Amino acid sequence: MSALYSEVILDHFRNPRNCGSLTAADISHEDVNPLCGDRIRIEVRLRDGVIEAARFRGDGCAISIAAASILTELIVGADIARDEVISGDELISSLRSEIKPSRMKCALLPLEALRSGLRTYKSGDHRSNRSSFR
Numbered sequence: 001m002s003a004l005y006s007e008v009i010l011d012h013f014r015n016p017r018n019c020g021s022l023t024a025a026d027i028s029h030e031d032v033n034p035l036c037g038d039r040i041r042i043e044v045r046l047r048d049g050v051i052e053a054a055r056f057r058g059d060g061c062a063i064s065i066a067a068a069s070i071l072t073e074l075i076v077g078a079d080i081a082r083d084e085v086i087s088g089d090e091l092i093s094s095l096r097s098e099i100k101p102s103r104m105k106c107a108l109l110p111l112e113a114l115r116s117g118l119r120t121y122k123s124g125d126h127r128s129n130r131s132s133f134r
Helices: 007-014 062-075 086-095 101-122
Strands: 029-033 037-049 050-059
Touching: 029 101, 037 062, 037 101, 050 062, 050 101, 062 086, 062 101, 086 101
Parallel strands: none
Antiparallel strands: 029 037, 037 050
């Protein structure tokens, strides 16, 4: 596996940061990559429109788990009023690995879950997207 992935991906896959659930999450959204079956749930707690804490749960490949771990580190302190809390390019570059086009959906799955959750939250629909994770 090490020849395929950077040390950053391997480290975050083997030792994911912010893995688990948040108590009293303001945003909770799950997304699935139908091509490979990866499933990632992002949970965020806000304070005054700023991301105070972020966690994830997931079932997926090394790239999607590492990307979720890194994403939760990068977004803490971000203002959700911004058009883009984090760009796809920022997340991909944080993986410090060449991500092949066929694996790009894996790498961006956590970000898509975050974006969908933010859209739902901003629309005023604060109902949680129920998860299959227990």
